[in-house]
Amino acid sequence: MNIIREPKVYFLGRQDIDAGELDRFLADHDVSAWTTDTEVAGEKLCEVAGRVCYMSFARPRPGGNAVYLRHILEVGHGSVLEHAVFSFIITGVSRSFTHELVRHRAGFGYSQLSQRYVDESQAGFVEPACIAADPELHAVWTQAVESCRAAYARLVEGLAARFAHLPDPTARRKMARQAARSVLPNATETKIFVTANARAWRHFIELRCSEHAEVEIRKVAAAILARLQREAPNLFGDYAWVDLPDGTRAAATPHRKV
Ligand SMILES: Cc1cc2nc3c(=O)[nH]c(=O)nc-3n(C[C@H](O)[C@H](O)[C@H](O)COP(=O)(O)OP(=O)(O)OC[C@H]3O[C@@H](n4cnc5c(N)ncnc54)[C@H](O)[C@@H]3O)c2cc1C
Structure with a gap:
């Protein structure tokens, strides 16, 4: 896996x-x-x-x-x-992450890997660090994810047979994958293309690069902020970094939600 x-x-x-x-x-x-x-x-x-x-x-x-x-x-x-716009591709992230990301509406555009069209039988899975750090919990997580992956593969196969009467093979695969994906876990890896303007990125960073944000989205927000600070320091240079006890970083600015 x-x-x-x-x-x-x-x-x-x-x-x-x-x-x-x-x-x-x-x-x-x-x-x-x-x-x-x-x-x-x-x-x-x-x-x-x-x-x-x-x-x-x-x-x-x-x-x-x-x-x-x-x-x-x-x-x-x-x-x-x-009027300033920056685009990123984010990979190696879970569907939980993108569910949180796409809640940011104003000034954002998204294009995400489709689980209807793309086969997920070889998908990667994103493991939270606090689970990976504990061998017993890691075993529970691995077993659960492997079981979901196996169920997905069996469902795709069974549904392909069920939709065999459909003349269009693309439609057949889509019908099978869109139903089978219902058993894939939040941990399933995804890829997303995101474009946002500087005002929207700042709001996202304020909420998601905060110590109160979930770890995975905070890591992404920190990576995006670090890149934007190099790219456009006059637009993003006012954030101060804080090292958190879990080894990740948060950032904050006095100029909130401009
Ligand atoms: C730590 C944390 C915990 C969270 N927990 C939960 C949770 O338990 N459950 C949950 O559902 N969500 C949760 N969220 C998501 C949160 O409620 C927002 O959906 C998300 O942060 C996006 O923020 P936003 O709506 O301000 O952003 P955007 O959608 O980008 O909007 C930016 C701003 O534009 C304005 N705006 C946008 N749309 C409208 C509108 N329709 N009407 C009026 N003004 C508008 C608002 O001022 C808004 O702040 C959480 C977020 C964080 C950071």
């Missing part, structure tokens, strides 16, 4: 700016020389969006993009942060 103990996070997508179009907009509004000091498109887009609100391109205050975005966080002008 393929047992998984750590999630993996892949940073897939960032934005780009059409510099010619920005220059054309500035020229059309008699702004001759506005620049900012970030190379990160998401950070620059947020600043441009914020400056459009007051047409404050002509005499920017000193401090550059970092100071500009810090002010946005301080005054809670969070809608400006919706």
Whole structure:
């Protein structure tokens, strides 16, 4: 059995700016020389969006993009942060994790591995560290998961025979897998593609990188925050890290739910 103990996070997508179009907009509004000091498109887009609100391109205050975005966080002008968008693929996570993740609605987009179309007979299973650490509990968990996996395989086989009269083999497999998956446990490994804007990622991180969050989602939130802090420090640099007794990390910011 393929047992998984750590999630993996892949940073897939960032934005780009059409510099010619920005220059054309500035020229059309008699702004001759506005620049900012970030190379990160998401950070620059947020600043441009914020400056459009007051047409404050002509005499920017000193401090550059970092100071500009810090002010946005301080005054809670969070809608400006919706213009920066980042995409991740998350693997090695359980269906319990994705059930919690997809509760985050505003500003998020998801595409998840389908258990109707994809055969799960060779699926991996995510074992919580506190179970893995105890040999007796690990044995209980392994036995339960193996039994579910075996039941799934037998059900797929039996249901394939039951739907053998259907002419379309794809429909046949789908009918079998969508019913058989009912016995798969929450521990079943899944993969999910997630896109969210900076405001939405911040809200997710506040709730899920907290010490009160469940361990698996906190690990993912911490990995995403660490990556976003490297990618866009002016948007995510205000979080302070805290080491927790279980070896994981939490993070918190004074600028909550902007
Ligand atoms: C520690 C923890 C424990 C939890 N335990 C449970 C539990 O036991 N049971 C359970 O069901 N859930 C539980 N949740 C999930 C929680 O209730 C939220 O569904 C989840 O955190 C997503 O938060 P959200 O709705 O703020 O996010 P989003 O859906 O991303 O929404 C962001 C914000 O947009 C606004 N918003 C979004 N939709 C609406 C709307 N329809 N109307 C008005 N305003 C809206 C709200 O201000 C909201 O905070 C838990 C979450 C955490 C962090």
